Amino acid sequence: MHFERLRHQIVLHLDLPLVGLLSLLLLVSVGTVYSASEASLERLFAHLTNIAVAFIALILASQIPPQRLLQFTPLVYGGGVLLLVGVALFGEVVNGARRWLDLGVTRIQPSELMRIAVPLMLAWYLHQRQESLRPLDYAVAIGLLLLPVVLIYRQPDLGTAVLITASGFFVLYLGGLSWRVLASVAVLAVIAAPFAWHFLHDYQRRRILTLLDPFADPLGDGYHIIQSTIAVGSGGVTGKGWMDGTQTHLDFLPERSTDFIFAVYAEEFGLIGSLLLLLLYAAIVYRGLTLAARAPTLYGRLVAAALVLTFFTYAFVNMGMVSGILPVVGVPLPLVSYGGTSMVTVLFGFGIVMSVATHKRLVKT
């Protein structure tokens, strides 16, 4: 029955437990963004609109049959890389970085698209080669990963480049890249680190040095991290209460509704709130990985798990940065920070996760 079929798709292609967990996280987000924006209704409505749009993206993504996604993957990836090249050639410079491309109709940031396109592409490639995987295949896959990463790194956008590398790495790792290669990459990374230092921009070096000693420049580079650790620490066990964070409301905390929103949350809800938030992230990751394991195809499994692990990586990097154990990189807290692009990208990713996990019978193995 047509009606039955429709309902069947909507309900089943959405994993209700995961939808529930994501909704809880979005609820936290709404409350925290409201507080961080000084109870601005305008900001609240914009945020709710973003969430609505992102939820539609989630629902749409979950409706896409994985094999259709598989078909379109090279196209999406290829298009993305072209756009990145376009950015490199014609991109607009904003804040010293060339990240945006003006398409005449709208401005887009192609690196956002690559956050999803890269794991899709690597999964697609490994999926194609799953019958006879050779070391050369991994080399090709690494090439597919490095092409957009280098382009993004040169924008420069080190944060995104690193995180996209991570998402690609998750695919390769789950796809069976041998431990020996993984270990040698790790060793190489350690050896290369001092050399890499030379390739870093001044501001990137400063961010890393700042992490080691924020008080070297308390009103300059160290300011963000000092104020955010003060916010987190002064929250104590129980927090200062919703809308009562002094660091937040007296304007000490920078970028408080975007990258540093976790500081707002931790200040107002304390350790208890923070641990609950971590638990919520853990639950989402657990549920997401469970769904990934359920996917019937290698492509589905790799895509879903990589997206979930990337989601986790973003969350960890952001909270690690806010609490002062990682250098400042411009990464929002997924699904909590204010910002439409990230919201849509992440929920679209979860839509794909649900899609590959729920479209079992429609895929032949």
Next chain:
Amino acid sequence: MPVLRYVTPEESMRLYRRRLEIAGYLALALLLLLCVRLVWLQVIQYEHYHTLAENNRIALIPAPPTRGAIYDRNGVVLASNDATFTLEITPHKVGDITGVLTQLSALVELTPADIRRFKRRLAESKGFESVILRTHLTDAEVARLAVNRYRFPGVEVRARQFRQYPYAAVMAHVVGYLGRISQQDKQQLEIEGSAANYRGTEYIGKAGVEARYERWLHGRTGVEKVEIDSSGRAVRILSRTPPAPGYSIYLHLDAGLQQLATEVFGNYRGALVALDPRNGGVLALVSKPSFDPNLFLDSIDRSTWALLNHPQERPLINRALRGVYPPGSTIKPFMALAGLELGLITPDDSIVDVGYFSLPGSSHRYRDWKRDGHGVVDLKRSIAVSCDTYYYRLAHQMGIEQMHRFLSQFGFGRKTGVDLDGELAGLVPNPEWKRRRFNQPWWPGETIIAGIGQGYMLATPMQLAVATMALANDGVVYQPQLLRAWQDPVTGRMHYAAPRILGRIPLKPENLEVVKQAMVEVTLPGGTAAAAGAGALYAFAGKTGTAQVIGIKQGERYDERRIAAQHRDHALFIAFAPADAPRIAVAVMVENGGSGSGTAAPIARKVIDYWLLGKRPDQTAPIVVPEDEEREDSGLVLEPSESAVSLDESRHAF
């Protein structure tokens, strides 16, 4: 490189699941790392970050209290606060100060003196402090500045309070003055633990009552707890502890009497102290020359400073407390009393004064001031005519030790404990002191001249007044006290300072009577101060004194006209009246005044006339004094209150 073998879907699935599990555990480990970090920040380091957050957001702005006023016994203002609008400039916010000054002078009147003072203050200031350019702006000037405010960033109109001393030089040595808190003051406040109470306060009592009662006058500094944002702007007031204004202080001093005493003192250098013999209250305290305490609120320029430190004039020295002089003949009533009390003489014993005294077996002559002697002299006459020979002889009989003991009882040789700082103790010599000081034995001749208040003995005018007071009130030594009462500005309640008795000298009434009568005879015809005592409407007891400034050689005559002004004798006079029920005791000391009878006694007379009769010297008839119950009251004015005890616990009480 080994070619990877064919992987079955099952194998692929197992590998995938294993790796997924590893990734899951890794994620869990990272989450736990975050948990540890959060526990570290929010639990273990909580206090630290809590403090940092509070420091971030809270600024404490001190609200300095209004300083208590100082009044005389009748509520006449001696020191008050004058609220005024000032024009101030914060140097570091102003680029071209000269240009701004030029522009400002179009809006407000700026005299060259204002500019000069400003430049001086500017040189002394730190760049971020606002520096006063003009005080006492008129309303019109304030309005003009307000309208043009936008043109002058860093230029401000502020309301400030300035201390004012309406009596200026007349009260300078009593009331003292305020000055900017110095580094030393800061250290002292630190030691007292009251540094916090002085945040926001710029001035502190430096001398006089202002210094002595600093703690009461200052009040308690309030504080505004203000929440500030990251740019330092006050967002809202969290709490406000209003400042508690300082206590008002009422002195025993009578402004009218003080004013008059200052006037009648003329241009002499010296001091006058008037005490109330019924309680030790200081009715007048004059030290000449004086200075204008209002000068000290501002920075003093070089030429004024030079004047204030003139080596002979030394106007900053409070001669009433820090001037030590030989008491001269004013010691004689005390010597006579000592002789009577010790049974060395009787009132009726008399001597024949031939003009000098010699120790047995010595040819050295201790000369009487009257070359030919006074003839037959008994005790009363010895005081009335101030016979030196009588006292040379008495001193010889008494010996220095007994003299030392007896005089010490009257407060000589020891600080009187008056509530002003810097008092000197004077000196009543004895052989032990001389051995300590000069490592020399005591010569008998030194005892002889000590009998007429010469030699080593030194007393301050305050000590003379205290001794005179003790004589007047039959042996009660009160601690002289300026503080009469203090008033809580909030409740309006008056607390009265209790009189303090330092000691009671056991004296026989009949002996006292004789000495007092003798002192009255001083001002009667035939006495040394007969001229000054002429026509007194009350029993006027006094004693003249003249203290040598330079030694007169044996056989040489003192001739005032031949001696430079600064080498003339000091003139002294002690007095109390009415002799039968004394209400005032006075000591006058005129440096280089010549003679006690000619210079010092008339000053005392005028002061006592004013006090007892309300008569000013330029008036023929007594003026009507406003009804003042204290003057008529017999010592019940001061109700000792419990708080009086705590007022000055730092000083010893007898």
